[in-house]
Amino acid sequence: MQMTLQVLGAAKEVTGSCHLLTVADAQVLLDCGLIQGGKADELRNHQPFPFSPQAITAVVLSHAHIDHSGRLPYLVKSGFNGPIYTQRATAELCKIMLRDAAMLQERDAERANKKRVKKGLSLVEPLFTQQDVDQVLALFVVLDYGDSIEIAPYIQICLRDAGHILGSAIVEMSLGDSQCRKKVVFSGDLGRAGMPILDDPYRVQSADLVLMESTYGNRLHRSxxxxxxxxxxxxxxxxxxxxxxxxxxxxxxxxxxxxxxxxxxxxxxxxxxxxxxxxxxxxxxxxxxxxxxxxxxxxxxxxxxxxxxxxxxxxxxxxxxxxxxxxxxxxxxxxxxxxxxxxxxxxxxxxxxxxxxxxxxxxxxxxxxxxxxxxxxxxxxxxxxxxxxxxxxxxxxxxxxxxxxxxxSAHADQAELLSWYREFESKPPLILVHGEAEAQQTLLRALNAQKDKAPQHAVIAESGDCLDLSCLPQMVWLPSPQC
Structure with missing residues (x-):
């Protein structure tokens, strides 16, 4: 059975979270976030997806922040029409955040077009509109923390509290059948222990692969x-x-x-x-x-x-x-x-x-x-x-x-990321995403510094990297066309 994970966003950068999971005939996206930064970065949001949106079975959304959810309307505009699984509060927050994002897209396009008309240039379309957002909202399937649900044949998920913002989730995924079953854990964005309002991030203890954020991998927050x-x-x-x-x-x-x-x-x-x-x-x-x-x-x-x-x-x-x-x-x-x-x-x-x-x-x-x-x-x-x-x-x-x-900061710092990962019993293979290169390299060195606590394998994701999940704990990388 084919089981692959391809990193398509937030590779050596913090924004644009997006990962493609393929199991048998199902293709599932983990997040579909907006790329943020300078003008050149934002223009990348208009590029076509490196997959067929119509072929995506479902989306699992870790939380409502725009760098994780903000390209969902463009995904729908491009032909996706499947369910979007997320925590109940995340769905509520997306109603306001995505509508605000659409308003900004429409306003920016309107301003650009006023200038383009004067120059005799063709008009541009907004990345997405309010109508596209309404279609996204109709696709949400809401879950509570701890709910376990099969979202496609051979793919079962369970959301755990990530402690980052309201509704933020760690995604536990059980993949495959009795012949070959793997557990993949996606951290989403991890919050911090002891912070006000929300519970501390849930500690997962078992996995065959961990996909972990690394935003502050080179920094210790003040107490x-x-x-x-x-x-x-x-x-x-x-x-x-x-x-x-x-x-x-x-x-x-x-x-x-x-x-x-x-x-x-x-x-x-x-x-x-x-x-x-x-x-x-x-x-x-x-x-x-x-x-x-x-x-x-x-x-x-x-x-x-x-x-x-x-x-x-x-x-x-x-x-x-x-x-x-x-x-x-x-x-x-x-x-x-x-x-x-x-x-x-x-x-x-x-x-x-x-x-x-x-x-x-x-x-x-x-x-x-x-x-x-x-x-x-x-x-x-x-x-x-x-x-x-x-x-x-x-x-x-x-x-x-x-x-x-x-x-x-609502993001875990280096010590908190190390602590969260080291809760895993077998020190599973680890892929670092959602971080700038320097932060990731520093975190990787810290992860490997103590041999008895180091991951079996740990890598910094490159955009397009495709891992054969069926070979875990060995990390076997495939050419992108095979994903």
């Missing part, structure tokens, strides 16, 4: 205690020196809710009553309501805190939701006293761009970067010390104080 002290220090310094606004570019799903929770927990200690805290993101506002509605997926600390404060939900207590464009623009008339949480998390779109245009050049302003910034994004430029940033076609000087608070 939670150090991170809280760092945030407290930023707020205290700003108050002490009479500084201006604090801008926090944040992912609308996960990071925004985590910040709201912290601002509730530490309102008195951080003297936050002095601030007007604004969540300026319609998508983050909708996502926050989904978090509120999925109380059962929260960790015990969150539930205990909520029970002790009935009628005062920790995600809703001391924040002002800024929904309309007019209300968002009014914030730009205020020079101090605001904490603005806005998307996008990498500063490459959304309302944070306008707030940066009005505050980045102010020496008294502060920018808190608290999530991964892909190569080529404005957020990465700020982290790397760019002296200017181009916003809406204008060069804006970077005079504000830029803080990188890595301890708020």
């Amino acid at each position: 939670w205690e150090q991170t809280l002290f760092e945030l407290k220090s930023i707020f205290a310094r700003t108050i002490r020196e009479g500084r201006g606004n604090i801008l926090i570019p944040a992912f609308s799903v996960g990071r925004a809710q985590e910040l709201l929770y912290l601002f509730h927990l530490y309102a008195k200690e951080w003297d936050l009553s002095r601030w007007r805290i604004c969540l300026d993101s319609p998508m983050a506002i909708k996502a926050t309501q989904i978090y509120v509605n999925n109380y059962g997926l929260m960790d015990e600390d969150f539930k205990r805190f909520t029970r002790l404060s009935p009628g005062e939900h920790p995600l809703l207590s001391n924040v002002e939701f800024i929904d309309s464009t007019a209300a968002s623009m009014e914030l730009n008339e205020i020079n101090k006293g605001l904490i603005i949480i806005a998307g996008s998390g990498m500063c490459n779109g959304g309302r944070i761009r306008c707030h940066l245009a009005h505050n980045l050049w102010r020496a008294e302003a502060d920018i808190i970067i608290c999530g991964f910034q892909a190569l080529g994004t404005p957020g990465r430029l700020l982290v790397d010390g760019a002296e200017t940033l181009t916003i809406h076609g204008q060069s804006v000087a970077t005079k504000a104080k830029v803080h990188t608070v890595g301890g708020l």
Whole structure:
């Protein structure tokens, strides 16, 4: 029986997660994510898929972040019409995230076409539209953590809590028949132990192959205690020196809710009553309501805190939701006293761009970067010390104080990735995906440093790599046409 796994995305890069699993006559995609970064990276999203979308039996989606889900509408537009299996909360989040992504695609195409008309060029189509998103939403088959289901002959899956964002899942797959059965585990994006709101990542103990993310494979995050002290220090310094606004570019799903929770927990200690805290993101506002509605997926600390404060939900207590464009623009008339949480998390779109245009050049302003910034994004430029940033076609000087608070990351760091992998009893073969080359090489060295804990085999995936699963634990690579 043919059993292969081909890496088609997030190979030596963080975005664009996509892997093709073939078992007998079934072809299943693990994720179908958008490639993010600079303009050249984003143009790659328009390239045809390296497989026939009509031939795909099903999709298994690990979580709602756009770099894992964002090409699903293009997949449907290209002919896919099968089921999309995912955790229940992920399906809810995709309703808002994919619709927002479609709006951006349509808007970008409209802007480009205005310029193309003036130059006498042919018009371009958006990568996908709202109609394509509606077709995606109709294909979702929702699962709860721990549900085990056969999604195709010889393919059974079970989702486990990855602790990354609400609904994020580790995918356990049992493949083949009694003659040849293999267990493959796809980590999706792994969260961190001890972080607020969500449970810790589930520890899987057995596998014949592990496909693992490696975003922070070369980094150790600051401890939670150090991170809280760092945030407290930023707020205290700003108050002490009479500084201006604090801008926090944040992912609308996960990071925004985590910040709201912290601002509730530490309102008195951080003297936050002095601030007007604004969540300026319609998508983050909708996502926050989904978090509120999925109380059962929260960790015990969150539930205990909520029970002790009935009628005062920790995600809703001391924040002002800024929904309309007019209300968002009014914030730009205020020079101090605001904490603005806005998307996008990498500063490459959304309302944070306008707030940066009005505050980045102010020496008294502060920018808190608290999530991964892909190569080529404005957020990465700020982290790397760019002296200017181009916003809406204008060069804006970077005079504000830029803080990188890595301890708020929702991704496991090197130590946490090592710990999660080492829970596997037989140290199965390992493929590293979803990471930049340097991070992956560093992680690979750390994995192999202790011989008694090292994987039987470990490799960094190249785009197009195709593994013959029937030969595991030996890693036998096939030419791409055989996948």
